[in-house]
Amino acid sequence: MDVYLETERLMMRRFTVDDVDLLTGLDSDLEVMRFLTGKATPRDEIANVVLPEILAVYAEHRELGTFAAYQKSDGVFIGWFGMQPTKEPAMVGVGYRLNRTAWGKGYATEGTKALIDKAFGELGMDRVVADTMAVNHRSRAVMRRSGLRFVRVYHEVFDDPLPGTEFGEVQYAVDRPTWEAGRCA
């Protein structure tokens, strides 16, 4: 298997063209999609848009993209983690989407911390950012626990806004000196 990253309890690998069903299953839970699109992503859209876009990022950025995550103990798929390129070459954006059965176990924090360590330690990044809806408190808690700090609230205009859009989006971030100081603490 093409292992991208391992933590104590998790293993991450790159997605392949064979993963349409895995992604369709994840995006079929409305509670998982609540702060994303508010609806399930149709299989056709996964096959023709979502997965091709994921594969295109690997082609351009060997060490970045969206990665399927598994429990090492039993090989169960739990969702994905993302470490995406941004318009700044030394800055990446992290994210996560887990099956509901994998919530409440500390997996999102464990995976995000490992991605941040890889971004600074291996990939030479200077800054890691993460964005979510202000009302997505679970996601904000993952950011805080992972060592990201609140930066700003901002507002975007959507054609079909989700409930809570009026409270805006939030950005969290950590830069290299802060990450290095945290490692020595």
Ligand SMILES: CC(C)(COP(=O)(O)OP(=O)(O)OC[C@H]1O[C@@H](n2cnc3c(N)ncnc32)[C@H](O)[C@@H]1OP(=O)(O)O)[C@@H](O)C(=O)NCCC(=O)NCCS
């Ligand atoms: C955002 C999301 C990944 C957060 O998941 P989560 O389970 O709340 O976060 P973690 O995996 O870090 O788990 C933390 C919880 O596990 C608990 N936990 C249990 N065992 C643990 C362990 N061994 N280590 C650490 N925490 C543990 C923590 O106490 C915490 O519980 P709490 O929520 O009651 O405070 C999840 O809600 C999700 O996938 N949502 C849908 C997609 C989404 O909105 N993504 C973000 C868009 S930007």
